[in-house]
Amino acid sequence: MRIGELSERTGTPRRLLRYYEEQGLIAPERSANGYREYDERCVDRVLQIRGLLDSGLPTRIIKQLLPCLSSRVIHVAGATAETITTLERERERMGERIECLIRRHEAISGYLDAVRRAQQPTAAAPVARETTGVAEFRPYGLVATVWPTWTGLASRFPPGRFRCVPDPCQSGW
Numbered sequence: 001m002r003i004g005e006l007s008e009r010t011g012t013p014r015r016l017l018r019y020y021e022e023q024g025l026i027a028p029e030r031s032a033n034g035y036r037e038y039d040e041r042c043v044d045r046v047l048q049i050r051g052l053l054d055s056g057l058p059t060r061i062i063k064q065l066l067p068c069l070s071s072r073v074i075h076v077a078g079a080t081a082e083t084i085t086t087l088e089r090e091r092e093r094m095g096e097r098i099e100c101l102i103r104r105h106e107a108i109s110g111y112l113d114a115v116r117r118a119q120q121p122t123a124a125a126p127v128a129r130e131t132t133g134v135a136e137f138r139p140y141g142l143v144a145t146v147w148p149t150w151t152g153l154a155s156r157f158p159p160g161r162f163r164c165v166p167d168p169c170q171s172g173w
Contacts, residue, residue: 003028006038010046017046023059025049025066056094061086 007014020026021036026045028036048069052062064083 001038001040001042003036003038006042006046009043010050012046012050020046020049020059024063025059056097057090061090 001009003014003017006012007017017026021028026038026042026049028038028042031037045066048066049062052065053059057065064086068079068083
């Protein structure tokens with residue numbers, strides 16, 4: 001099959017397929033006129049590559065790992081000590097990213113819960129006072145600020161997940 005068909009079957013842009021070839025991740029044959037010709041196995045291979053990239057592995061590690069994979073089966077005989085060490089390091093990095101994503105997910109969930117609770121009318125505080133605010137994303141999580149009754153609303157957020165800053169309307173923030 002040609003690059004266009006492989007692109008359609010895998011949902012991978014042609015440019016990325018050429019990049020995978022450049023990185024040594026796939027190796028198409030060349031026809032007499034110079035066109036790339038991919039066999040049926042390339043469909044699974046490209047899907048494996050995409051899955052590994054989506055999980056956060058860089059192409060240099062995927063290149064080391066691919067000889068151990070074929071048709072969704074893992075062959076452990078070809079794993080070198082260097083490959084195992086590299087994969088352990090990458091697994092550790094993935095775990096850290098997962099923990100970070102979980103913290104961000106919890107922060108956003110807490111914020112959304114607080115906003116939804118604040119939007120429900122209560123006798124104690126008018127909705128307009130509690131829903132005035134700003135939220136921004138930072139690498140360490142979500143920062144939320146609510147004015148002028150931020151203390152009541154901020155107490156509903158998970159501890160350590162949010163930081164209160166001055167009213168930007170008052171401070172020129």
